Amino acid sequence: MSNDHRRLGRELDLFDSDPLVGAGLPLWLPGGAAARHEVESYLYELERRAGYQHVYSPALGKRRMYEMSGHWHNxxxxxxxxxxxxDDELVLRPSMCPHHALxxxxxGxxxxxxxxxxxxxxxxYRAERSGVLGGLSRVRSIALNDAHIFCPEDQASAEVAGVLRLMREAHEALGMGEVSYQLSxxxxxxxxxxDDASWVRSEELLRGALSKAKISYADARGEAAFYGPKIDVLVADPAGRSWAMSTIQIDYHQPERFNLEFAGADGRRHRPVMVHRSLAGSMERLFGHLIEVHxxxxxxxxxxxxxxxxxxxADQDDAASSFAADALAAGLRAESVHDGSIGARIRDAAGRKIPYIGMIGSREAPDGLVALRLRDGRQLDPMPQAEAIALIASIAAARSQELLP
Structure with missing residues (x-):
């Protein structure tokens, strides 16, 4: 398959693996790390503006915590x-929800x-069997865009609706392509x-949110989390296999197990509902999909x-280095390339899928101009270098899927 992310990821120097590290434990190379950092920063800011508070928690926990959460049993x-x-038994965490509950x-x-x-x-971390591991789609070390919302039951439906809106915004910005929805x-x-009553309430809340959002979905029996039903957002790979990317889950179970409470307006103690959600899933699976989509x-x-x-x-080397430095200072990810023939350097940049190639020759250098060649083959007339930087920066800031306004 020409778009297989495993091949493209290695050809484009995005990620790699090594038997000394182990299967399902990818190494993110500088190119992949740069792309991932930009996506992570976007998701962080999207969540911040939507009222999320960000935390850090350790990737380890005592076995007792996972016994309380139900993970150890289920x-x-x-x-x-x-x-x-x-005297302690420490476990690599398979999820973040127990830490967030604590x-x-x-x-108070x-x-x-x-x-x-x-x-x-x-x-x-998940102890996936070797036979199911593959590229970035199924791994043992997972960087998850995760969040948990704690709220009274009468706020849960509105919170799920808000998550669905955020998901759509993130998916559009990322250019994720077609998705389908499943109620697991x-x-x-x-x-x-x-208990059965909490499962029924959870299912009703999720169905209601999907209905209000006018989202078509399919029921999937047997695909729920052990603590509650969930909405899964599915994407297909080139082989036609479906992968769960984003998810929303309603959980009455863990608030009970961890004895979570809040003081109500009536002065009494109440149990919150826990809404689990991930806008974009794991960075590994997300990028496996994005590499193939694009x-x-x-x-x-x-x-x-x-x-x-x-x-x-060679006479334009200094002008090219200066322009690249100005682009870096303006916040762009830019580099100047000097070695090899001009034809070979153009082919290399095109093979690396770089959106813009800035050509500086004897006609451009004296006047501080640059001729932009676009990834899709279009070429622009020479323009002032500051104007070229502003153009590229505006496209990036708009998170446009296009190369020109």
Missing amino acids: FADDMFPPMRIG IFKAR RSYRDLPLRIAELGQM LRGPGGKYGG AGAFPVWYSPVQLAVLPVG
Whole structure:
């Protein structure tokens, strides 16, 4: 498959793997790290503006915490074995929800504090079998765009609706392509926490939010989390396989297990509902999909290198280096390339899917001009270098899928 992310990711120097590190533990190379950092920063700011408070929590926890959350009983087969340190048994976390539940519990909470939206882009680990690992789509080390909303039950529907709106905004900016929605429900014979009444309420809340948002979806029995039903946003890879990318889950189970409470307006103690959500899923699976959707030609705003500056001859080397430095100072990811013939350098930049190539020859250099060549083959007339920087910066700032306004 020409767009297979495993091939493109290596050809474009986005990620790699090494047997000394191990299967399912990808190494993000500078190009992939630059693109990922830009996406992470965007998601962070999107969440901040939507009222989320960001936290950090450790990728380890005591086994006892996962026994309380229900993960140890229901999810142990997917967890790495405990590590004994003195009298403690520490476990690499398979999810962040227990840590976030304890962050909620760390302070007394009032109804005035709610909804409390806690977000983290954190590391977690799954003991996936070797046979199911593949590229970035299925890994053992996962950087998840995660968040948990704690709210009274009567606020849960509005919170789910807000998450659906944020998801759509993020998906559009990322250029994710077509998605489908699935309501993942309990199936027969599975391991599930909580009582039937809470499962029914959770399902009703999710169905209501999907209906109000006019989103078509399919029911999927047996695909729920052990603590509650969920909305899964699915994408398809070139082979036609569907992958869950984003998710929203309603959880009555863990607030009960961790004895989470808030003071209500009536002066009594109440149990919050916990809404789990991820706008874009893990960075690994997200980029596996984005590489394939864009065939490695990312939108300008998260392209690893946005501008390659090529002097036509050695006499323009200083002008090219100066222009690249100005572009870097303006916030662009730019580089100047001097070695090799001009034809070879153009072909290399095109092969790397760089959106803009800035050509500086004997006609451009004396007047501080640059001729932009676009990734799609279009060429612009020479323009002032400051104008070229402003053009590229405006496209990036708008998070446009196009190369020109």
